[in-house]
Amino acid sequence: QQQVKQSPQSLIVQKGGISIINCAYENTAFDYFPWYQQFPGKGPALLIAIRPDVSEKKEGRFTISFNKSAKQFSLHIMDSQPGDSATYFCAGLIIQGAQKLVFGQGTRLTINP
Amino acid sequence: GAVVSQHPSRVICKSGTSVKIECRSLDFQATTMFWYRQFPKKSLMLMATSNEGSKATYEQGVEKDKFLINHASLTLSTLTVTSAHPEDSSFYICSARERGLLRFYEQFFGPGTRLTVL
Numbered sequence: 001q002q003q004v005k006q007s008p009q010s011l012i013v014q015k016g017g018i019s020i021i022n023c024a025y026e027n028t029a030f031d032y033f034p035w036y037q038q039f040p041g042k043g044p045a046l047l048i049a050i051r052p053d054v055s056e057k058k059e060g061r062f063t064i065s066f067n068k069s070a071k072q073f074s075l076h077i078m079d080s081q082p083g084d085s086a087t088y089f090c091a092g093l094i095i096q097g098a099q100k101l102v103f104g105q106g107t108r109l110t111i112n113p
Numbered sequence: 114g115a116v117v118s119q120h121p122s123r124v125i126c127k128s129g130t131s132v133k134i135e136c137r138s139l140d141f142q143a144t145t146m147f148w149y150r151q152f153p154k155k156s157l158m159l160m161a162t163s164n165e166g167s168k169a170t171y172e173q174g175v176e177k178d179k180f181l182i183n184h185a186s187l188t189l190s191t192l193t194v195t196s197a198h199p200e201d202s203s204f205y206i207c208s209a210r211e212r213g214l215l216r217f218y219e220q221f222f223g224p225g226t227r228l229t230v231l
Contacts, residue, residue: 032218043117043206043222044157089156095218099145099210103156
């Protein structure tokens with residue numbers, strides 16, 4: 001019940017295209033859903049996050065779409081750039097309590113120039 | 114703001130030795146710090162949660178006596194890998210949660226430490 005399932009495992013997108021990464025969760029107690037970006041040999045960095053009371057959040061080229069009834073959320077990267085090539089992780093968290101992040105499996109995104 | 118550092122960034126040691134990794138919150142006080150382990154091309158695996166001044170809480174399957182965690186102050190947590198063996202080789206990452214922050218549940222990650230045990 002704690003799992004967050006992420007797909008695809010890897011993704012190749014042409015420069016300027018839209019990158020879409022999907023996540024599904026099981027635990028309805030999750031109330032915070034962040035996305036992290038990780039470059040090789042570096043720690044993850046918070047990219048964007050959403051609470052389940054909104055269906056969409058946009059920050060620059062990055063948008064989270066959230067479907068509470070389906071228990072799914074996705075990251076859209078518009079106008080994808082080679083510099084966006086990285087591994088992306090979605091996660092779920094219960095704000096009260098232990099506040100442990102439950103990570104998805106990760107998506108390795110490659111943007112071809 | 115919200116910068117977390119780790120030291121060292123890379124360490125190579127001989128089998129049987131102990132290695133200490135430091136995690137510091139540079140510009141904030143951290144109520145809680147988390148230690149993760151990451152294998153190549155894999156997701157982050159939570160090892161333990163530590164609160165300042167109290168014993169760490171370890172995840173199931175993580176050996177407490179092998180991975181010693183000390184959260185001595187609001188800005189410093191250390192992970193000591195005792196009697197390291199080649200199977201302990203991995204990328205270790207810490208994260209910290211800021212005390213008193215409105216979004217207190219956000220975690221800020223360090224840059225990671227690459228441990229190689231020969």
